[in-house]
Amino acid sequence: MIDWGFIFNQSLTQAIDFNAIAFVLAAMGINVHFGYAGLLNFGQIGFVAMGAYGFGLTFTLLGSNSVLLAVAVGIGFSVIFALLLGIPTLRLRADYLAIVTIAAAEIVRLVARSTPLRDITGGAEGLNQFIGPFRDLNPFNAGSVYGFGPWSYRGSQLFVIIIGWILVALVVLLIRQLMNSPWGRVVKAIREDEDAARALGKNAYWYKLQALILGGVLGGLAGMILAAGNAAIQPDFFSAPQTFLFWLVLILGGVGKVWSPVVGAVLYWVIITFIRNLGRQLVSAGYVPTTVIDTSQIDQIQFWIVGLALALLMVFRPQGIFGSKEEMALDAR
Amino acid sequence: MLDDATTTDQPLSRLPWEPGVSKPDPILVVDGMRRAFGGLVAVDVDHLEVQRGVITALIGPNGAGKTTFFNLLTGFDSPDRGHVVFDGDTIDKANPHNLAQRGMVRTFQLTKALTKLPVIENMKLGAKNQAGERFFKALFTPLWGKQESEIEQRADELLTRFKMDHMRDEYAGTLSGGQRKLLEMARSLMAEPRLVMLDEPMAGVNPALTQSLLEHVKNLREAGITVMFVEHDMDVVRDISDWVVVMAEGRIIAEGPPESIGQNKAVIDAYLGVHHDAALDLEEEEARLAEAQRSEEEE
Numbered sequence: 001m002i003d004w005g006f007i008f009n010q011s012l013t014q015a016i017d018f019n020a021i022a023f024v025l026a027a028m029g030i031n032v033h034f035g036y037a038g039l040l041n042f043g044q045i046g047f048v049a050m051g052a053y054g055f056g057l058t059f060t061l062l063g064s065n066s067v068l069l070a071v072a073v074g075i076g077f078s079v080i081f082a083l084l085l086g087i088p089t090l091r092l093r094a095d096y097l098a099i100v101t102i103a104a105a106e107i108v109r110l111v112a113r114s115t116p117l118r119d120i121t122g123g124a125e126g127l128n129q130f131i132g133p134f135r136d137l138n139p140f141n142a143g144s145v146y147g148f149g150p151w152s153y154r155g156s157q158l159f160v161i162i163i164g165w166i167l168v169a170l171v172v173l174l175i176r177q178l179m180n181s182p183w184g185r186v187v188k189a190i191r192e193d194e195d196a197a198r199a200l201g202k203n204a205y206w207y208k209l210q211a212l213i214l215g216g217v218l219g220g221l222a223g224m225i226l227a228a229g230n231a232a233i234q235p236d237f238f239s240a241p242q243t244f245l246f247w248l249v250l251i252l253g254g255v256g257k258v259w260s261p262v263v264g265a266v267l268y269w270v271i272i273t274f275i276r277n278l279g280r281q282l283v284s285a286g287y288v289p290t291t292v293i294d295t296s297q298i299d300q301i302q303f304w305i306v307g308l309a310l311a312l313l314m315v316f317r318p319q320g321i322f323g324s325k326e327e328m329a330l331d332a333r
Numbered sequence: 334m335l336d337d338a339t340t341t342d343q344p345l346s347r348l349p350w351e352p353g354v355s356k357p358d359p360i361l362v363v364d365g366m367r368r369a370f371g372g373l374v375a376v377d378v379d380h381l382e383v384q385r386g387v388i389t390a391l392i393g394p395n396g397a398g399k400t401t402f403f404n405l406l407t408g409f410d411s412p413d414r415g416h417v418v419f420d421g422d423t424i425d426k427a428n429p430h431n432l433a434q435r436g437m438v439r440t441f442q443l444t445k446a447l448t449k450l451p452v453i454e455n456m457k458l459g460a461k462n463q464a465g466e467r468f469f470k471a472l473f474t475p476l477w478g479k480q481e482s483e484i485e486q487r488a489d490e491l492l493t494r495f496k497m498d499h500m501r502d503e504y505a506g507t508l509s510g511g512q513r514k515l516l517e518m519a520r521s522l523m524a525e526p527r528l529v530m531l532d533e534p535m536a537g538v539n540p541a542l543t544q545s546l547l548e549h550v551k552n553l554r555e556a557g558i559t560v561m562f563v564e565h566d567m568d569v570v571r572d573i574s575d576w577v578v579v580m581a582e583g584r585i586i587a588e589g590p591p592e593s594i595g596q597n598k599a600v601i602d603a604y605l606g607v608h609h610d611a612a613l614d615l616e617e618e619e620a621r622l623a624e625a626q627r628s629e630e631e632e
Contacts, residue, residue, distance in 0.1 A: 177471070177474070178471055181471035181477065182463045182465035182471065182481065183466050183467065184471070185454055185457065186466050188447070188450060188454075189447050189450065189458050192448055192449055192450060193447055195429075195441070195445060196441070196447060197458070198409075198433070199407070199409075199429055199433055199439050199440070199521075200433055200438065200459050200520065200521070200523075200524055201430045201433030201434040202430055202433075202466070326504065327449050327504070330506035330507070
């Protein structure tokens with residue numbers, strides 16, 4: 001028998017769990033980069049990794065107990081990464097940044113997991129002994145389960161989730177304020193035509209660098225949420241394909257709209273959890289014979305289906321959920 | 334009888350019609366500017382002065398280097414060598430945004446309307462020294478809200494003047510080619526320029542809009558703004574310009590008031606070729622005939 005209640009429960013739980021929050025923040029970063037400033041960043045996971053390692057290393061390497069300091073270091077790491085990527089490439093055409101970001105993100109992962117750095121970054125095992133100071137701040141009982149309706153989380157998770165959604169709310173307000181300000185106007189103008197903005201006295205390079213830093217810091221925050229939620233930092237999580245899941249979330253919601261990463265990420269986690277759990281139950285309940293597919297293969301199938309859904313979205317609603325068809329039509333002119 | 338054109342002409346009317354002539358009150362002075370792309374010398378200008386407060390046309394055959402020269406002057410390209418003085422300040426190697434902030438604003442041959450921004454946002458972008466364009470000030474609306482509404486008011490006035498107020502909230506991408514030219518010109522005025530550089534302002538504009546565009550260019554002069562523009566249409570050049578600079582093969586080959594240009598031998602040669610009006614002599618004619626016959630026989 002298929003336990004529909006369990007499947008829906010799981011889907012709703014995942015919808016607002018810390019993974020979804022991290023996806024929201026990372027996709028919001030890409031939205032700042034691509035949706036508003038027109039910067040092609042295919043290495044957002046690199047920023048996520050920088051944020052996570054900055055956060056974790058503050059405890060393990062510096063031996064600090066200050067969560068605030070760890071957050072500041074995480075942000076600092078993302079800013080430095082943005083400067084490293086942006087300073088050489090932002091004077092060039094947009095495609096150069098795209099190439100550099102995807103390579104740089106892989107460099108971050110490979111350096112972090114490298115054996116010579118084992119004593120610092122933990123090598124391939126990553127970091128997992130850093131969460132103490134953060135847990136100490138938790139007002140909830142880490143071991144007990146808190147629940148509301150279909151949602152139930154352990155106290156340790158709940159703390160991250162509450163902080164995460166507050167953070168998301170603040171970031172939404174921040175982005176909305178910025179993009180409705182003259183600063184946002186300049187950034188959008190640069191997306192449309194950099195030379196026009198320069199001819200009107202705007203320093204395009206400087207604005208692009210600012211946008212790259214802002215979006216990168218949002219990626220870094222996503223990394224810290226993941227580190228805090230998992231209580232561990234795994235270098236191989238930060239692999240290149242992750243970036244494209246963030247892109248998927250953004251495109252699903254609609255590029256260049258403030259709310260689209262939020263809705264896109266929640267929807268993504270609902271869909272993916274639903275498909276996975278339904279698939280597993282179909283197999284284990286015998287509706288699908290194990291000669292066709294077994295439970296361990298379901299995890300691959302879920303991405304096929306997501307890919308198919310994305311392709312269909314591109315065909316039937318290319319602007320995403322929130323995007324405006326009118327704006328899309330202007331591109332074709 | 335003195336009409337507007339002759340009064341503004343006057344400071345230039347006594348000047349000799351020769352390349353590089355010095356003007357009584359130049360706003361822009363170019364010296365020894367050279368730009369080569371590999372072996373091709375695109376621009377090689379010894380000396381040029383642009384008079385303040387008048388309309389200067391820059392003409393020349395295709396490939397004369399007019400647009401390259403424009404790009405060099407506005408900082409979109411950097412010369413191999415050369416000096417530019419804009420209103421008393423040396424501006425060698427200045428960035429485009431820097432020049433725009435100093436009051437030299439350009440438009441483009443292919444219009445650069447910001448398609449996914451509404452017309453009014455396009456206009457507001459042009460305004461200089463906006464507090465809200467700084468990241469941290471942008472976060473607090475009270476720090477820029479007042480300036481923003483002043484800018485919006487000025488933008489609306491300009492849109493009304495350019496008869497574009499009915500499209501205020503449309504996306505710029507929905508405008509026609511001519512309307513985009515108008516928008517670009519109006520937007521450049523938002524930056525309160527002292528010198529406006531128009532790269533082919535009439536290209537691709539339908540005849541009905543041409544007149545209105547010309548009027549706007551003339552109005553710039555009335556407002557005390559210096560205008561320099563690149564143009565191919567000689568009727569337009571004769572109609573609105575006070576002074577014409579002719580380029581060919583990267584050099585300035587002639588300068589003078591518009592009526593002088595049609596008679597200038599160097600200009601005619603540049604446009605039509607050096608021997609276009611000389612009759613062939615008998616020997617040459619026979620040689621050509623013989624060649625024509627030979628090639629016929631070969632077939």
